[in-house]
Amino acid sequence: MARFFDSLLLAALMLGGVTACKPQVAMSDAAASAATSEPEFEEKLTPQVLDPQAINKNMVAVSQLTQTFSTPAASAVNDYQQAYFTVIDQPASNRERRNYAAASLGQFDYLPMTPDVIFVKTILNHFAETVALARIEKRYGSDPTLLHLADDVIASRQNEAQIMQNWLSMQLIKTDIDANQTLADSVAAQQEIDSVIHDMQQEMVDTVMTKNADRAFAQTLVIHHKGAIALSQVVLKYGYDEKVRSLTNTLIDSQQAEIQVLQTWLNSHGNF
Numbered sequence: 001m002a003r004f005f006d007s008l009l010l011a012a013l014m015l016g017g018v019t020a021c022k023p024q025v026a027m028s029d030a031a032a033s034a035a036t037s038e039p040e041f042e043e044k045l046t047p048q049v050l051d052p053q054a055i056n057k058n059m060v061a062v063s064q065l066t067q068t069f070s071t072p073a074a075s076a077v078n079d080y081q082q083a084y085f086t087v088i089d090q091p092a093s094n095r096e097r098r099n100y101a102a103a104s105l106g107q108f109d110y111l112p113m114t115p116d117v118i119f120v121k122t123i124l125n126h127f128a129e130t131v132a133l134a135r136i137e138k139r140y141g142s143d144p145t146l147l148h149l150a151d152d153v154i155a156s157r158q159n160e161a162q163i164m165q166n167w168l169s170m171q172l173i174k175t176d177i178d179a180n181q182t183l184a185d186s187v188a189a190q191q192e193i194d195s196v197i198h199d200m201q202q203e204m205v206d207t208v209m210t211k212n213a214d215r216a217f218a219q220t221l222v223i224h225h226k227g228a229i230a231l232s233q234v235v236l237k238y239g240y241d242e243k244v245r246s247l248t249n250t251l252i253d254s255q256q257a258e259i260q261v262l263q264t265w266l267n268s269h270g271n272f
Contacts, residue, residue: 077209080140084208084220087132088201111171115189116244119235120164122193123251126228127157127164133224137217145265146214149258153221156254160247167243189238193231200227215269218262225255225262 077085111117134150134157141147200223207219232248232255239245 080136080213080216081208083136083140084133084216085205087129087136088204088208111168113186113190114240115185115235115238116241117168117171118186118189118193119231119239119248120168120244122197123228123231124161124164126224126231127161130157130221130224130228133217133221137213140213141217143214143265145261146217149261150217153258160251160254163247167241167247185238189234192234192237196227196230196234200224200230215266218266222259222262222266225259228255 131154134153137146137150141150203223204220207223208216210216210219229252232252235244235248239248
């Protein structure tokens with residue numbers, strides 16, 4: 001008889017009729033509703049540990065800084081100026097940037113938007129823009145020093161982008177999230193990054209209108225590099241990842257060195 005009841009119990013377990021031998025407690029409709037409903041975003045306490053699903057949806061609204069600058073009419077610009085404006089004013093649709101950065105970013109859409117992740121994804125786009133600017137110089141420029149620098153810039157940004165991509169790839173297999181990383185830090189970092197990009201783009205619009213292609217490249221790249229340094233300072237302020245901090249300090253050094261080369265060239269060539 002004992003074996004008979006044991007067989008009945010085993011069959012019930014296999015069919016899901018018994019759930020971990022725990023008694024079932026009836027819930028009222030109100031209690032059931034409260035148990036299944038998700039708390040609204042505004043009710044969550046801050047500071048709050050980052051969560052990929054909860055944060056990424058809300059970060060979209062943070063990065064909505066509207067571009068208030070305007071570029072000159074097409075009839076007022078020449079070919080190389082128009083090429084620069086394509087990078088500055090419409091980076092998302094620029095072919096060079098899209099081809100260079102799309103593979104780097106799409107697979108990382110579901111990473112938690114920590115200040116470090118925000119910076120790395122932003123700087124990958126920035127690198128793509130730098131490569132596009134250098135290739136404009138290679139097409140329209142003529143100065144040997146700047147053409148050589150353009151080649152160096154392309155190679156350097158591609159190497160740096162690979163390092164940043166490798167760091168992002170490692171985040172995909174991380175199983176923990178630093179409890180120090182909060183929503184407030186991410187929001188503040190994103191807002192400062194948006195402000196840096198906006199100011200940088202406005203300055204670049206003003207410098208592109210010079211009537212010499214080489215000078216336009218030098219002036220524009222100086223501003224773009226200063227933007228990269230400003231972006232780096234944001235992650236040094238809000239980020240926590242030591243690898244990103246190390247990469248950022250190296251990036252600042254390389255950008256400053258290239259700015260020095262560009263500034264020396266500008267000083268020695270006067271105004272065109």
